[in-house]
Amino acid sequence: MGRRNSGGDEERTPGMAVTPSAEFPPLSEDELGALRRIGEQWRDVRAAADLPIDPALRRHPTEPAAGRFGRLAPIEMFQVGDPGELVATEPANVPGTRAGRELTRIRRAIFGPPLSSAAVLYERMRKLVALPVLSSDLLSSVAYGPEAMLAVLVLAGAGALGLSLPLTAVLALLMVAVGLSYRQTVVAYPHGAGSYVVATDNLGARPGLAAAAGLMVDYVLTVAVSVAAGVHAVTSALPGMSRFTVPLGVLIITVLLAGNLRGVRAAGNLFVWPTYAFVVALLLLLVVGYVRAAERGFAPVAPPPVPAAEGLGVLLVLRAFASGAVSMTGIEAVSNAVPAFKPPEWRNARTTLSWMIAMLVLFFVGLTVLIHLSGLVPTTQATLLSQLARVTFPTGPWFGLVQAATALILLLAANTAFAGFPRLLFFMARAGHAPRRFLHMGDRLAFSDGLIALAVAAGLVFVAFRGHTEALIPLYAVGVFLAFTLSQTGMVVHWRRRRDGGWRRRAVVNAVGATLSGLVLVTAALTKFTEGAWVVVIAVPLLVLLSLAIHRHYRTLDRSLALAPSPNGKRALTPAPLPGAVEPGAPAEAQELPQQVRHLVVVPVARLNRASLRALAYAASLGQPTLAVHIAPEDAESDRFREQWRAWGDHVRLETIVSPYRAVIGPLAHYLEALHVSRPDVLLTVIVPEVVLRSRWHRPLHNRVEQRLRRALRPLPGVVVTNLPVHLSE
Incomplete structure (x- = not known):
């Protein structure tokens, strides 16, 4: 793995960078040695010196250039590069039919013209663009995270809502601990390493695959549930649109897919403003809300009486804690997307992650405390955020602006999954645990196959549940905290192995993150098992078994095709036979x-x-x-x-x-x-x-x-x- 040592220099490993060449890994030293030995036995074989066609395509300028490409002559597609090398100056994928050419024009109009492989260095995100692209899921969760926690507490009556403050303090501590842990992950793995890479590198293949499976479930649910929540916000404002819930959701997923297929920079420019609009709206809401609370001496308003449906006990408090923890979904996106940042990648990624954690803690704590001071309780008629905006802005257009910004961020929260899911599949495919087609970068230097796979999976979930995915929300905490726990445990092992300067302090930070994440994982699995967490219990092992089966296939393929050395260190080759002679038993x-x-x-x-x-x-x-x-x-x-x-x-x-x-x-x-x-x-x-x-x-x-x-x-x-x-x- 590419890492940083204590002196700050990267230990780069060939082939680790996320580039278009990643799907063409170099030969190992053993394979190069075997290749040389095989080549030595080719010494008596010489290809014909005079070829019937000039491979460099040199011709006289007056010669006709007509061909299947029309006016685009073959020689005009290429320019001479290094000796024995031609460089294509055009994409050269012009279809042979008129309908094919029209489809190509439409495709380029939607997604843009193809980008050269050299442009991968420019298709990077600066911090101000990366923040909204990678934080939309994390920040949008504050729109429903506090409410999810309070909706459980209110089952014990209005008097139990006061427990939201100590629970919020514990959740804030958890957010900071996990955030600091991932800051260290970004530095230790500057080439990009989410839970899958870290767990695989330090704990083994199966723990790594378990972490990847949890994240894959989380990413798919993020798209389905975020789009469902956004569509619900739209249909709540326009009830007449409710009968179009499913086609509207599918359309939104398609738009998100098209935006991300245009490339990293294009997607960032497309989705940057809605996220910042939501941040500004929440900041305005908090400032005005606390000013009004200060005017009454921060005295909390008494909540309306709510009859108790359950007794207040440890199990209910743990359920509320696990429900509030869904606000941390998306916190890992930065560690997966480090290669998508402008240089220095690891430093920009770490700074962006710090901003994300700071905003998450600020909004989660600020909204929960303000809801408590305003005496609001969860209802089925309006969300808590909507109630808070109505109380804070009783007149003027600000309530509508907050609602519009919330609806947009909920819809675009799925974009974090579009940024993380394809890169997760890239890392898995590089290790042979996912189809190698996910290594391929499309025309716009985006992982097109991974983006399409996510859109299809999320679309199927959305259609299957007809846009009503509330039952799947409890799965978030289980899947994502499984990944958090394995990742941070792997980082503890990582520091113990390296033992460079300050390793004990770093190991303690990751150990705290692993412990707290593990407690949330166990709590969520136990308290939400009957609410849908059992799906993860089934899905994760199935995905792990599927990944292992894919890896076995690729291992068999590589073993069959690799120039592997024999047991004594040399390639098992037969002695060079006489020309025309063949060993009868040679396959x-x-x-x-x-x-x-x-x-x-x-x-x-x-x-x-x-x-x-x-x-x-x-x-x-x-x-x-x-x-x-x-x-x-x-x-x-x-x-x-x-x-x-x-x-x-x-x-x-x-x-x-x-x-x-x-x-x-x-x-x-x-x-x-x-x-x-x-x-x-x-x-x-x-x-x-x-x-x-x-x-x-x-x-x-x-x-x-x-x-x-x-x-x-x-x-x-x-x-x-x-x-x-x-x-x-x-």
């Missing part, structure tokens, strides 16, 4: 040297026409042994085809297979498999002619046997399938 997949490869070219021929004759000519031009295979439904047709073959000249060995049940693909695939079993050292190259249709509307007019044949042959070991396209003439 085709292990043929790494030209001397080990022996070919048999097989051409399936259904009928003798221009496509099949072109395939036969192509096969013969390779200068390798060639075999033609014909599948006949009966003996009579087999005899007729052999007569046609002799009329052609019988230039290639022909084998006919009679298939009395009229199957074509199955007998041919089994025949080729039998050939491979009889001589595993021979590589079968199957050349399949395919007619390229000019219009997709013509496809139903053809049985497309060649495509089915390719699919059937592709899984066979030792068989290479080559497609030879034959284009229809005008």
